[in-house]
Amino acid sequence: MVAGAATPGDEARDPGLQPERTRLAWRRTTLSCTVVAVLAIKLAFIGEPTAAGLAGLALSALLWVGFLAVAHRRIRSLDAPRPPVLSVRGAVLATGCAVALAVCGAALIW
Template identity: 60%
Template sequence: MPPPTAPGGAGAGAQRDPGLQPERTRMAWRRTTLSCAVAGVLAVRQALRSGPDPLAVLAVALIALAFLAFLGAANRRIQSLDAPRPPALSPRAAAAAAGCTIALAALGVAVLR
């Protein structure tokens, strides 16, 4: 009986062709980063409209910190997608990205109150 073949007829030892998957993932990370930047700018704008409130200044600083952390995580992931066979996203990186996103959402809500 012949050895099993991978989809598309390639042999079992053949390298998987990721196709456009890494490029789509890279673009998704960039879109998410842009969305976070827009949300952060709108939150800063809202905080500045209310005047020089110390709580608003603290929220703006925390928004900037959360955005920079997310930007760093996204940048590392985008760079790792340049490999011929990109590694899976680590649980730590996924938790960091999710935590930054939740923090941005929570701080945005805090600025609106």
């Protein structure tokens, strides 16, 4: 290796707009989850509130807060010049919260 030559890892990285697109995707997904949670609140109080409806509402709120925490943490990490890869734990948690929130929404409609 020649003295002073840059190695592949030493080059300045130009991520372009990719981190911004990822940040916007996280925000859109968070907005979608918020809409589901708000609709769950509305559905839980149509007619007379039942214990099952209130339990579904509580579970939906818990799942929404969990997803919001993962999304917020990921959005903040994208501010770095070289954002870290999303951890397996974070990906599983975000996916699990989104799927469970969809199931809760469907159960409240049913």
